[in-house]
Amino acid sequence: MKTMNTMNMSRTNSTVIEASQLTKNYVLGKDNELPALKAVDLSIQRGEFVAVMGASGSGKSTLLYNICGMDRMSSGRVLFNGVELSRLPEPALARIRLTNMGFIFQQIHLLKNLSIFDNIVLSGYLCGNRTRREVEQRAAELMEQTGITEIAGNDITQASGGQLQRVGICRALINKPDIIFGDEPTGALNSKASGEIMDLLGGVHREGTTVMLVTHDVKVASRTERVLFMVDGCIVAEKRLGAWPTDENGSDGGVAGVGANADGKAREAELAQWLIELGF
Amino acid sequence: MMAILFRILRRDAVRNRVIMVVIFALVAMSAFLLSSGAGLIVQLKTSIDALFAQSMAPHLVQMHAGELDRKQVEGWAAANPLVDQYQIVEMITVDGSHLTLGSWPSTEDNGVMDISFVVQNEHFDFLLDRNNQPMLPGPGEIGVPLYYREARDLALGDRVRIDTGAFSREFRIAGFVRDAMMNPSIIHSKRFLVHQSDYAALRSNLPGIEYLIEFHLSDASRTGELAAAYTEARLPDRGPSVDHRIFRVFNALTDGMVAAVVVVLSLLLMLIAVLCLRFTIVATIEEDYREIGVMKAIGMDRRDIRRIYLIKYIALGGIAAVAGYLVSLAAGPALRANITDFLGSAEAPLMLQLIPPAAAVLVGAMVVGSAALILRRVHRISAVAALRGRAVDGGLRRVGVLPLRTGRRAAVNIVLGIRDVTQRPRLFALVVGIFAVCSAIILVPFHFHSTLNDPSLTAYMGISRSDIRIDLRQTDRVATRFEEMVDTVAADAEVARFSPLVTARFTLLHENGTQESMAVETGDFSRFPLEFVKGAAPRGENEIALSVLNAQDLERSLGDSLVLLVDGKERALTVSGIYQDVTNGGRTAKAPIPVELSTRGSSIRRGLPTWTDTSPRLWDRQSHNWLG
Ligand SMILES: Nc1ncnc2c1ncn2[C@@H]1O[C@H](COP(=O)(O)OP(=O)(O)OP(=O)(O)O)[C@@H](O)[C@H]1O
Numbered sequence: 001m002k003t004m005n006t007m008n009m010s011r012t013n014s015t016v017i018e019a020s021q022l023t024k025n026y027v028l029g030k031d032n033e034l035p036a037l038k039a040v041d042l043s044i045q046r047g048e049f050v051a052v053m054g055a056s057g058s059g060k061s062t063l064l065y066n067i068c069g070m071d072r073m074s075s076g077r078v079l080f081n082g083v084e085l086s087r088l089p090e091p092a093l094a095r096i097r098l099t100n101m102g103f104i105f106q107q108i109h110l111l112k113n114l115s116i117f118d119n120i121v122l123s124g125y126l127c128g129n130r131t132r133r134e135v136e137q138r139a140a141e142l143m144e145q146t147g148i149t150e151i152a153g154n155d156i157t158q159a160s161g162g163q164l165q166r167v168g169i170c171r172a173l174i175n176k177p178d179i180i181f182g183d184e185p186t187g188a189l190n191s192k193a194s195g196e197i198m199d200l201l202g203g204v205h206r207e208g209t210t211v212m213l214v215t216h217d218v219k220v221a222s223r224t225e226r227v228l229f230m231v232d233g234c235i236v237a238e239k240r241l242g243a244w245p246t247d248e249n250g251s252d253g254g255v256a257g258v259g260a261n262a263d264g265k266a267r268e269a270e271l272a273q274w275l276i277e278l279g280f
Numbered sequence: 281m282m283a284i285l286f287r288i289l290r291r292d293a294v295r296n297r298v299i300m301v302v303i304f305a306l307v308a309m310s311a312f313l314l315s316s317g318a319g320l321i322v323q324l325k326t327s328i329d330a331l332f333a334q335s336m337a338p339h340l341v342q343m344h345a346g347e348l349d350r351k352q353v354e355g356w357a358a359a360n361p362l363v364d365q366y367q368i369v370e371m372i373t374v375d376g377s378h379l380t381l382g383s384w385p386s387t388e389d390n391g392v393m394d395i396s397f398v399v400q401n402e403h404f405d406f407l408l409d410r411n412n413q414p415m416l417p418g419p420g421e422i423g424v425p426l427y428y429r430e431a432r433d434l435a436l437g438d439r440v441r442i443d444t445g446a447f448s449r450e451f452r453i454a455g456f457v458r459d460a461m462m463n464p465s466i467i468h469s470k471r472f473l474v475h476q477s478d479y480a481a482l483r484s485n486l487p488g489i490e491y492l493i494e495f496h497l498s499d500a501s502r503t504g505e506l507a508a509a510y511t512e513a514r515l516p517d518r519g520p521s522v523d524h525r526i527f528r529v530f531n532a533l534t535d536g537m538v539a540a541v542v543v544v545l546s547l548l549l550m551l552i553a554v555l556c557l558r559f560t561i562v563a564t565i566e567e568d569y570r571e572i573g574v575m576k577a578i579g580m581d582r583r584d585i586r587r588i589y590l591i592k593y594i595a596l597g598g599i600a601a602v603a604g605y606l607v608s609l610a611a612g613p614a615l616r617a618n619i620t621d622f623l624g625s626a627e628a629p630l631m632l633q634l635i636p637p638a639a640a641v642l643v644g645a646m647v648v649g650s651a652a653l654i655l656r657r658v659h660r661i662s663a664v665a666a667l668r669g670r671a672v673d674g675g676l677r678r679v680g681v682l683p684l685r686t687g688r689r690a691a692v693n694i695v696l697g698i699r700d701v702t703q704r705p706r707l708f709a710l711v712v713g714i715f716a717v718c719s720a721i722i723l724v725p726f727h728f729h730s731t732l733n734d735p736s737l738t739a740y741m742g743i744s745r746s747d748i749r750i751d752l753r754q755t756d757r758v759a760t761r762f763e764e765m766v767d768t769v770a771a772d773a774e775v776a777r778f779s780p781l782v783t784a785r786f787t788l789l790h791e792n793g794t795q796e797s798m799a800v801e802t803g804d805f806s807r808f809p810l811e812f813v814k815g816a817a818p819r820g821e822n823e824i825a826l827s828v829l830n831a832q833d834l835e836r837s838l839g840d841s842l843v844l845l846v847d848g849k850e851r852a853l854t855v856s857g858i859y860q861d862v863t864n865g866g867r868t869a870k871a872p873i874p875v876e877l878s879t880r881g882s883s884i885r886r887g888l889p890t891w892t893d894t895s896p897r898l899w900d901r902q903s904h905n906w907l908g
């Protein structure tokens with residue numbers, strides 16, 4: 001997690017997600033459609049750390065599901081690494097999600113019949129790009145980094161919410177994806193656990209992975225570098241924040257980084273001010 | 281991947297123990313029954329084949345009672361190209377009242393069998409010992425039909441005694457014979473095998489002689505042609521003529537029905553297993569709905585997801601099928617004992633031996649296949665819907681939500697119960713379905729039993745419903761006997777109704793000028809009802825009823841007519857009804873044409889008031905002077 005900033009730089013030029021005129025209408029009944037996304041244009045560069053905010057029902061999740069190919073857009077275009085998703089059949093979309101994207105949800109929903117370790121390696125095995133040994137090694141590394149090594153053999157019922165969220169991060173990272181999507185990954189956690197998760201995601205970002213989060217939490221959003229604000233299916237405003245300050249050891253400043261803490265508070269206040277101006 | 285599937289399996293087995301045990305038991309039971317049923321059928325076929333091959337069963341047998349011109353028959357048979365081998369078997373008929381078997385307290389007077397004594401045949405139609413070798417009893421020894429071993433509780437070394445008063449002789453049971461032709465208990469003729477010297481002694485002391493004129497064909501399928509040629513040649517034919525296929529059917533009947541019931545039961549069990557499977561899988565999918573949605577969301581292939589859930593049913597179906605098969609292997613000899621005992625224990629050819637394990641595999645495969653099919657509903661789960669926390673698509677349908685506050689009186693728990701049913705109609709339909717199949721399983725053997733015991737069954741098989749039916753054998757004095765019998769029956773106060781019937785042969789004239797001989801039962805058919813598939817009993821001298829097979833062969837349906845030669849004159853008869861028949865090869869006809877009593881086979885029916893003892897024994901005693 002130390003030497004990644006350089007790599008970060010070298011990748012920023014290329015675009016991971018390029019959405020243009022992205023529209024999604026939910027069909028509620030005959031002649032009754034609900035426009036959840038209204039011709040959204042959005043591009044996300046490699047290595048970006050993006051947060052999407054907005055009132056409940058403004059279309060944040062819908063945006064996320066449509067740019068990752070989980071849901072079918074009504075019109076418009078999404079390019080992922082230059083590939084147009086709307087043209088691809090379901091299995092090809094699934095394949096891209098499995099190998100090139102990682103997902104973290106509010107609730108992780110692990111398989112009951114597998115241990116925590118097996119839950120993490122399962123998508124690695126199914127992806128089939130690496131040998132079993134490599135997958136297991138990476139899983140062990142990730143668990144080490146996220147601090148859940150000791151619960152590897154546990155049942156999923158034998159872990160706390162924060163631990164499960166870490167398991168989710170490991171699962172999302174197992175195939176070394178280009179981008180991580182998170183739909184309110186900290187939504188079910190208390191602020192301490194939430195801060196720890198954001199520390200981890202900050203690290204993931206600094207290692208070069210693109211991260212896009214949907215969140216309601218100003219504190220969470222303040223850890224990112226670019227905040228989008230949605231109202232009624234449109235992105236109405238955007239704010240860029242600088243890189244999150246790291247302390248002299250190069251580690252992030254969440255809980256441990258004392259110096260960075262004050263900085264973080266200031267960022268949070270600035271963002272909150274911006275949101276209030278937008279009517280959030 | 282396999283390793284992880286195995287770990288899934290292990291955790292799951294512990295988690296859902298009860299339902300897994302239930303499904304396992306059902307599948308194993310079904311595999312056991314199906315492979316046992318298949319084993320029974322294979323053994324039955326193998327044993328019958330072996331019995332027929334080793335005894336060299338005749339292809340066509342014409343029975344004949346009375347004088348016989350051997351030269352005439354032999355000359356005809358030698359000249360007929362269809363005949364490969366032929367032989368005329370002489371049998372001494374023994375009156376049941378003269379025969380005592382072992383230590384059985386009574387004579388065979390009350391028995392239903394026609395008993396005759398024979399020597400071992402020379403060329404074919406051998407009577408076999410327990411090793412399926414032709415049996416050759418020494419002087420003073422006897423080979424007793426297997427049927428009597430159980431029926432009369434006989435053992436080797438027991439005595440068989442003939443005593444007519446004037447003549448008596450005792451035999452020692454040297455073995456029990458398998459008789460390809462007369463083995464089954466439903467065939468009312470039995471052959472006892474004795475040494476040539478004993479036979480000669482019986483021959484000079486007992487009057488009754490009958491003949492079996494037997495043919496072995498080079499092409500066994502052409503018995504029909506040979507029988508027709510035989511009739512055409514006006515050779516001795518006082519008695520029925522029987523085809524080897526009938527022997528086979530009769531030999532296979534009892535055990536075949538048992539096998540069929542076993543197979544049906546196994547299929548029903550399998551149905552229940554599949555219903556249970558559906559139940560648990562649907563429940564699992566509903567329970568894991570979110571997890572499945574997430575797996576789809578993160579891009580797992582839906583076939584991989586399906587496999588995660590299928591693995592345990594593959595394991596379950598596989599192990600249960602193997603277990604069921606092993607049990608059927610262990611229980612096999614006991615289950616097949618009846619067949620191997622009566623028909624011989626031949627080793628099935630390898631191809632047939634594969635059928636029972638294949639049947640077990642089939643059960644396992646059906647289970648896995650249905651699980652795979654049911655798991656297809658994994659495809660229906662939408663990742664987005666699952667993430668958004670919606671219920672299973674198409675699972676919980678909103679069926680007019682019943683408000684809790686319906687009437688003031690309705691108890692809340694009753695309303696909740698009804699709501700549960702109306703909201704999950706499929707689930708409850710499933711429970712009802714399982715219940716129905718279970719009931720069927722209980723009822724099948726019961727129905728089977730009561731059907732066989734229902735007197736109306738015979739009415740569907742071509743024999744009209746009466747309490748007693750007496751068939752007269754073809755003999756020289758059949759006409760006088762028939763009259764005597766009719767008189768006695770008419771005078772008997774216990775007889776409520778009776779109807780004398782005579783079966784006679786008539787010549788049928790085809791439109792194209794060819795002729796055919798047809799057996800027609802004549803008499804009054806209105807007194808004892810018969811079930812008709814179509815139409816009704818013939819009334820008046822210009823109507824005729826045909827058996828289904830005859831109607832098909834002659835291409836006649838209701839209202840059509842056919843022309844018979846009656847007393848040398850052509851008579852057009854209208855088809856008044858069509859009925860099912862199993863007697864006489866299924867080809868019979870019924871018409872109230874008056875016939876001279878001099879002609880052939882006749883039967884008489886008596887209706888007794890239902891409160892009397894209607895067992896045939898009462899009757900045998902009185903009637904044997906006609907039958908004898
Ligand atoms: N399957 C659906 N069918 C119909 N309407 C839907 C469906 N899913 C979402 N909507 C509607 O689309 C709009 C956008 O929903 P979306 O979930 O994207 O909002 P959100 O910004 O993620 O809200 P939240 O912050 O509550 O998660 C909402 O009005 C929602 O009611």
Ligand SMILES: [Mg+2]
Pocket residue numbers: 060061062183
């Ligand atoms: Mg949302």
